[in-house]
Amino acid sequence: MNLVLPSTGRRVPCEQCPLRGLPAFRDFTEPELKFVSSFKRGELVAETGSAILSEGNHSPHLYTVLSGWAFRFKTLPDGRRQILNYLLPGDLLGLQGSVLGEMEHSVEALTPVILCVFQRDKLNELFEAHAGLGFDVTWLAAREERMLDEHLLSVGRRTAVERAAYLLAFLHNRAATLGPVTDKVLHVPLTQQHVADTLGLSIVHTNKTLRKLAEKDLIRWLDRSCEIIDPEGLQELADWDAPREITRPLI
Amino acid sequence: MNLVLPSTGRRVPCEQCPLRGLPAFRDFTEPELKFVSSFKRGELVAETGSAILSEGNHSPHLYTVLSGWAFRFKTLPDGRRQILNYLLPGDLLGLQGSVLGEMEHSVEALTPVILCVFQRDKLNELFEAHAGLGFDVTWLAAREERMLDEHLLSVGRRTAVERAAYLLAFLHNRAATLGPVTDKVLHVPLTQQHVADTLGLSIVHTNKTLRKLAEKDLIRWLDRSCEIIDPEGLQELADWDAPREITRPLI
């Protein structure tokens, strides 16, 4: 687990953000866009496996994922790790730290990640100057909460195979909202250890469980990545309905 | 599972809310209090075991628990149930439905519950007229997210006994923030089925697990309720640190 590289400074101006053009994100008004742009302090690059945020830190910043995949996790004092959720482009990161004062989870990069860095101090200003953006922050928090609800249901009540199917269907769905993966199959950048720590299973059992999904031709496991072959089949196996597509804010 | 009783209309004016005086809640300014008061439409009473909100409903309202205990849960199509979190006085309820448009979980009363009912339509107005209150809503959402993070860690990575200890320590802690239970022991209004559905265990195993905690004199199980005898012992067993006390907003 390396440290993150120092900020590389601003590169992408918000007005020309490559994400903002995607159909997944709602259009911002001119003033909103202007504010967000002034809110941004720069960019940060994190390599695969590096720690983006660490539990206990009083992180001074709020981030948005510009590109790459990452994950949030917590660990018990003896080292057991639980992955809480995954972060994809457009996701806000560090809100708990910004709002509640302290981060109680860590974040690590799953691929090379570029983050937009925002100034935590200006968060109050955001709420005051742009009620709509304030509402958006709440919206994003509620969305995260809903995802956690689903994960908790899954870890608590689904069988191992169902859990694995749910996780992969979920990740496929999230990636799909960013850009259709219709004719290209999606490769999720994970190790089996990540899957195990998400599902609450041991690595050995996870391996055997993923193998069952592979035998049904739902997925194919490659080196450090999972190819999602049949997302509908996974959904069906997990008895999970993907949420209907809604445009979301991009801060 | 009965239906909730119809609204009983306003009884407690926000300015004289019995909760607001508690040290757990931050002081509101005059205008904030006035707004919250105008935001409130009335009160709702729910009996033990009744459904307060149901999955799939487009709930038009936002609620705050005025008194009593309730819980949020999700179910799989085949009936398996997972309890997601508990609601105590001062907790906001229905935010996901208000913000994202649809409720994907249900809420049920654990004791008789009185709720303050707010108008969802005025939520935008809240953000516009009182940035501070808007921030507070985000704060509450981030707090809920943090609790879910902890639950997920627990269900995913703790052993059965640790999980049970964590849950009871957690509930004790939440109740304690509302009013010290120093010389009186706390009675948590639960059945073992609730505990099972929170921990992701079967009812039989839950029974045996709770028995182990009772043998260690950490708890005592009564009829439909759990007496927390040694909250510190439970925390230690679960290796869990209770969050430090922070005053929180009460909307």
Added chain:
DNA sequence: CGTTACGTTGAAAGCTTTCAAGCATCGTGG
């Protein structure tokens, strides 16, 4: 070429669920 990270397997041990009863309390209808 040794080391490390990741994936794979088989088998034994251990934990959890399921099945099957049984007990107690409570409210209700006969």
Added chain:
DNA sequence: CCACGATGCTTGAAAGCTTTCAACGTAACG
């Protein structure tokens, strides 16, 4: 007033799922 059904708590035992232990194979890297 008492029997009866419903709800909640208990227990023992067998079945089933998951972890742990122990190896092994491969690919990437220094």
